[in-house]
Amino acid sequence: MNEIHFRLDLNLLRVLVAIYREGQLNRAAAALHITPSAISHALKRLREHFNDPLFERDNRRMRPTVLCEKMLPEMQELLARMTSLVERSQDFQPIRSLRTFRLGIPEAIEAELFPVVYRKLVKLAPNCRFESIAIPHAQLADTLLQRHADLAIDVALPIGSPVQQRPLSQEPFVVLRRDSNKEQLTVNSYLASRHIAVSSRARGTVLEDYLLRELGVERQLAVRVQSYQTAASLCASSNALLTLPERIADRLVTQFPLRKWPVPLPIADTRLQLYWHDAHSADPGLQWLLNKVTAVLSPAIKKP
Template sequence: MNQIHSNLLSKIDLNLLRVLVAIHRERQLARAAAELSLTPSAISHALRRLRDIFDDELFIRSGRFLRPTALCDKLAPELNEVLARMQGLISRGVSFSPATTQRVFRIGMPEAIEAELYPRLYRHLQRIAPSAKFESLAVPHSQIGDYLLNRNADVVIDVAIAARAPVMQKPLLKEPFAVLSRKQDKYQLTQARYLAHKHIAVSTRARGSVLEDLLLKEIGVEREILARVQSYQTAAQLVSQTGALLTLPERIAKQLVTQYGLRRWAMPIDVPATRLQLYWHSAYQNDAALTWLLAEFDDLALN
């Protein structure tokens, strides 16, 4: 078993640890260098020092990528958490003024809800922090914790998932489902007719059941999916072209009815309302800027 030098702390600095974590995350020296705004030669030099300090190869080349050793796989996640908490402690003492800040805030949200949710969110935040920048990005469900820990996102808005500390969450929005059909369809949308139709599913994930299908399966109901797309706007166009049905949150349905000339129905099957949660990482919960952003979500009337 590899033995770490007894005087390890006297040999290492935080920048070296940041390099180790970046290489572990990116699996390539060039990408790690770009992430840290360093040259590839500086990253290579840092890696040589890390290998000497830990008396371990840390990364082994495998084709175009670097494969972490067992020791590296054990160290990197814990070091990443420690570095994040140190950054959070440092940020606690930094003054923050929303009126003058030029900080870039990154807000993760599914593409499917971006068109309806982000404009209102942006207008609200921009009024209070006019010099700040707000960026929307897609965050995979399985990587919410990593995005938050690595500050690739400050907060994430998504459906309720089984997240535990250090990922924190609170309810943001609860809304019933509605159904869209072509405007010329004059029938009454009953449960039987809903299940007899084909449906458009919306998800940014490549596979797996969408939320409404998971809820329907809980009550023993399944529907036939005609097509799966990434945005409600695309799905609405398909509804008008194919006659399939689209199930979606009521707020988004109201917006698309006029835009695409569709007809809106109440959901004919009793399923729970869709819930959106706000996620952030506890390592940064004392960051004054994040504290402000979380408070603004409390003040913003999204319901």
């Protein structure tokens, strides 16, 4: 393979990754800011080069072939590392940068974390744009690799290399109950009550229930919602209990007729981690963002 051919193939790999990621030729063209005919022409050349159809139509989507599925994970990381290599040689000057930074933050804790982060970052990089997005846990690695998010803030997850992580904060859980109920909260009353769960996921066990199961106990869930704001409103107008991180509880008791109680069981603290992809670790802009978010949030969130 001569040098010219090699360069062309590297450019075409971006097309291959875009089709794989978007699932449609038109959407891949839009993502790369090129015409659909250019995408079709590139796909034809890729098929000839690999001697494989690479994608087959399945209704409205382009489904990857076995060969394509086998190649794509390493190919995506290769392209990400190439991009990072170019970025490494460029200085990041926050005061002049026009870059868009995306932070993956669960909806349940976005109201607590993003305003704090944004107020600090926008002072340091006034021309940058900052966005908060939700990332399903199953898509965390791919989202960070594809730079759909630069970093993510979430609870401790069982995820390893090439996703990197660092501890951000930890704080205890507490319980909120409507203020009119003055009775002492005990283990028996906690387990006999109905509870409100908060999660941005459509299904799956929430963190508090995992921790309670480690103690050999189960609680009775009455309702599941997406935000602590909604949960607090429900808690204030019912007998249901809301178990949540203390910092969030401290804000909610100023907005709703609620009273804060210690959890009457020895459950572990909630821990937040900062996540990013190793392929982009050398990017000066990402390093700046990681350091600033850590500096802002670590002291802002209570620690035991």
